[in-house]
Amino acid sequence: MGTINRQIIVNKFTTPEKGVSVREQDYKDPKPNELIIRTGYCPINPADLNVIEGKYGKLPELPAVIGNEGSGQVIAVGNECEHFKEGDHILFVNRQDCWQEFVAATPDQIIKLPDLLPLKLSSMLKVNPATAWLLLNQDIKIESHDWVVQNASNSGVGVAVIQLAKSLGIKTMNFVRRETCKDKLLSLGADAVFTDDESGKIEATKLIKNEKIKLPLAINAVGGESALRIMSLLSEGGTHITYGAMSKRPLKIPNSFLIFKNLSIRGLWLSHWLKNENKANIEEVYQDLAQKMLDGKLEQPIDSIHRLEELEDAIKRSTQEGRNGKVLLKFKS
Amino acid sequence: MGTINRQIIVNKFTTPEKGVSVREQDYKDPKPNELIIRTGYCPINPADLNVIEGKYGKLPELPAVIGNEGSGQVIAVGNECEHFKEGDHILFVNRQDCWQEFVAATPDQIIKLPDLLPLKLSSMLKVNPATAWLLLNQDIKIESHDWVVQNASNSGVGVAVIQLAKSLGIKTMNFVRRETCKDKLLSLGADAVFTDDESGKIEATKLIKNEKIKLPLAINAVGGESALRIMSLLSEGGTHITYGAMSKRPLKIPNSFLIFKNLSIRGLWLSHWLKNENKANIEEVYQDLAQKMLDGKLEQPIDSIHRLEELEDAIKRSTQEGRNGKVLLKFKS
Known part of the structure; x- marks a missing residue:
C-alpha cells in the first residue's frame, strides 16, 4: 500500500x-x-x-x-x-x-x-466487560436475590459488573470514592452505592442486617483498607476476588476470616483466562458481550x-x- | 453408681x-x-x-x-x-x-x-490427625513427587502432616522455630526442614530451584511473616491454607500473588467439617487414622x-x- x-x-x-x-x-x-x-x-x-x-x-x-x-x-x-x-x-x-x-x-x-x-x-470490549463476566462466572454459588459487593465501582470493570449482574438477577452493593458517582451508578442499575470509607461500611452493614442480605462474592480492585472493608461484609464461606490494586497496598486478612468464617481469597487475571481457555468458549463470551453492547445493555x-x-x-x-x-x-x- | x-x-x-x-x-x-x-x-x-x-x-x-x-x-x-x-x-x-x-x-x-x-x-486422634488429613485432602491437585510446605511443623498437626503426606507419596518441606526439632522431624519422615526465618527461606528457595520442585500447597498455623514466607514459595496457581494463628498476626498478601501468580488463600476449621460432613465419611477417616496410629505410622x-x-x-x-x-x-x- x-x-x-x-x-x-x-x-x-x-x-x-x-x-x-x-x-x-x-x-x-x-x-x-x-x-x-x-x-x-x-x-x-x-x-x-x-x-x-x-x-x-x-x-x-x-x-x-x-x-x-x-x-x-x-x-x-x-x-x-x-x-x-x-x-x-x-x-x-x-x-x-x-x-x-x-x-x-x-x-x-x-x-x-x-x-x-x-x-x-x-x-x-476485551478487558473490562470480559473481566466483569469472569468475576461473575467463577465456581461460586450465587443465587438470584443474592448480592455481590465491589469497590472501584465507577471503573470500567465496576460498571460492567453492575450491568452484567443486573442481567443475571444478582444485586450489587457498590463502594466508590467520589460521592458524585452515585447517581450514575444507580442509573446503570446499581442496587446500593456507598462511599468507600468507614461510614459507608456502617451503612452497608445496616442494610445487610435489615434486609438479611446474602453476600457470597466480594470484588476488589483497590487493595489495602478498601479490600478489607468489602471482605468484612461477606457472608460465611464467601469468596473475595482481587483483579486490581489501585491503592498499591497489600491485602491484610484477619486469621479468623479464614479459619472461622471460612472465606476464600483469590485473584483473577484476564490474561490467564485468554491463555488457558478453549478459543470457542472465549469467542462465545465475546459474542454475547458484543450483543449486549449493541443492545445498549452494557455501556x-x-x-x-x-x-x-x-x-x-x-x-x-x-x-x-x-x-x-x-x-x-x-x-x- | x-x-x-x-x-x-x-x-x-x-x-x-x-x-x-x-x-x-x-x-x-x-x-x-x-x-x-x-x-x-x-x-x-x-x-x-x-x-x-x-x-x-x-x-x-x-x-x-x-x-x-x-x-x-x-x-x-x-x-x-x-x-x-x-x-x-x-x-x-x-x-x-x-x-x-x-x-x-x-x-x-x-x-x-x-x-x-x-x-x-x-x-x-480427633483434632490433629484429622486436621492434617483434611489439609491434605482438599480439592487441590497434588501429584506424587509434588511437595507441600508448612510452618509450625513440630506441632501436633505438623507432625501428622509429615507422616500422612509420606504415606501418600507426597514430600514435605518443613519450617520450625527451633533448630533442635530438625532431627525429630527428619526421623518422622520429613524431606526437608528449615528454620522459620529469612535464612531458612533462602535455603528453601535454592532447593526448589535446584530440584525443580512443584509446591501446590502451603499449610499455615502461624500467620504474619511466617505465613507470607511459605506463601512466597508456592508454585503458580498454588493454595495457601490457614488452620491456626500462633503468632496472632494477620496475613499480609501482595496483590501480585493473587492476580499474576493466581494463588488461592483459604482457611480450614475442623469444626466446620465435623458439622457439615456425612457421619459415615467422618467415621471412615477416623478408622483409617486409628489404624495408622495402631500400626505406629502416625505418632x-x-x-x-x-x-x-x-x-x-x-x-x-x-x-x-x-x-x-x-x-x-x-x-x-
Whole structure:
C-alpha cells in the first residue's frame, strides 16, 4: 500500500507521562497466514500504564510496541486466511501491541464481531466487560436475590459488573470514592452505592442486617483498607476476588476470616483466562458481550478521545482521578 | 453408681492459668438414648486455651465444662443404644465438654475405635490427625513427587502432616522455630526442614530451584511473616491454607500473588467439617487414622501427663514454648 505504520513504543520502563513515543515503520503486506487490521481505537488501561512503568505481570522486551486492547477492520487478507474478508470488524484478543495503525495478525489472535457495533465501543470490549463476566462466572454459588459487593465501582470493570449482574438477577452493593458517582451508578442499575470509607461500611452493614442480605462474592480492585472493608461484609464461606490494586497496598486478612468464617481469597487475571481457555468458549463470551453492547445493555463510558498527535495529553488524562470513563486513542483517520 | 463426676469448668473468660477449676457433680445414670463414657485422657489444645480466653470461633455460655478432645470407655449403656456395650473404646467427636470424668453422650457424638488402641493415643486422634488429613485432602491437585510446605511443623498437626503426606507419596518441606526439632522431624519422615526465618527461606528457595520442585500447597498455623514466607514459595496457581494463628498476626498478601501468580488463600476449621460432613465419611477417616496410629505410622508425641490434682501445672505447661508434644490430662484412676 506504500504507506507507513505509526506505532506507540516504550523505549525504557519509566513514568507513564515520559514513557511512550510515536515511531514510523514501513507498512508490510500480509503473509499467507496473516490479516492486516487497521486499528480504530484503543483505550488506555491501568495495565498499559503498569507496563510502561515496568510493573506488570508480563513485560515485553524493549523497545516494544505496547497496548493490550483495541479493535479495527480488516484491510488485507493473506490467502490462507479463510472466514475473513476486507471490512470485517475485528477485536484483538491475543496481542499486546495494539497501539499501532496497522497490525499483522494471525486468526488465533483476533475475534470477528458484528459489523454494526461501533469501533469505539468494541475497542473497550476485551478487558473490562470480559473481566466483569469472569468475576461473575467463577465456581461460586450465587443465587438470584443474592448480592455481590465491589469497590472501584465507577471503573470500567465496576460498571460492567453492575450491568452484567443486573442481567443475571444478582444485586450489587457498590463502594466508590467520589460521592458524585452515585447517581450514575444507580442509573446503570446499581442496587446500593456507598462511599468507600468507614461510614459507608456502617451503612452497608445496616442494610445487610435489615434486609438479611446474602453476600457470597466480594470484588476488589483497590487493595489495602478498601479490600478489607468489602471482605468484612461477606457472608460465611464467601469468596473475595482481587483483579486490581489501585491503592498499591497489600491485602491484610484477619486469621479468623479464614479459619472461622471460612472465606476464600483469590485473584483473577484476564490474561490467564485468554491463555488457558478453549478459543470457542472465549469467542462465545465475546459474542454475547458484543450483543449486549449493541443492545445498549452494557455501556462503557468514554471520558475523552485523542489523536496520536495528542498522545502526551491522552496519557496524562488517563492517569488523572475524576475521569468520567475511558480515555481512547484514535488511530483511524 | 453412687459416685461423683469431677469436671473442669470455666467461670469467666480470662487467662488460661487462672481460667479453670475443678467442680464435683453428682453422677447420673444414662437415659435410654445415652451412654456413659468414663473419660481416659484429654489433651490440652491451643483451641481449649483460646476458649478459656474467650477468643475462639464458638464459645460456650458460662459457667461451662470445656474440652474439645478426648477418649474413654463405655461404662453404662442406655437401653435404646444398639451397637454399643460396656468396655467399648470411644472417641468424642461432637462434644465440647470432654474435660470431665463421666460424659453422658448420645451415639451421634462418639465413634467406636479398635479396643487395642491405647486410650492415651486415641485421646489425641480427633483434632490433629484429622486436621492434617483434611489439609491434605482438599480439592487441590497434588501429584506424587509434588511437595507441600508448612510452618509450625513440630506441632501436633505438623507432625501428622509429615507422616500422612509420606504415606501418600507426597514430600514435605518443613519450617520450625527451633533448630533442635530438625532431627525429630527428619526421623518422622520429613524431606526437608528449615528454620522459620529469612535464612531458612533462602535455603528453601535454592532447593526448589535446584530440584525443580512443584509446591501446590502451603499449610499455615502461624500467620504474619511466617505465613507470607511459605506463601512466597508456592508454585503458580498454588493454595495457601490457614488452620491456626500462633503468632496472632494477620496475613499480609501482595496483590501480585493473587492476580499474576493466581494463588488461592483459604482457611480450614475442623469444626466446620465435623458439622457439615456425612457421619459415615467422618467415621471412615477416623478408622483409617486409628489404624495408622495402631500400626505406629502416625505418632503424636506426648510431653507430659497430669492428674486433675495438677491441673494448674498442666495448663501452665501447655502454654510454654519448647514442649516435646501434647500435655495430657488423665481422668481415669
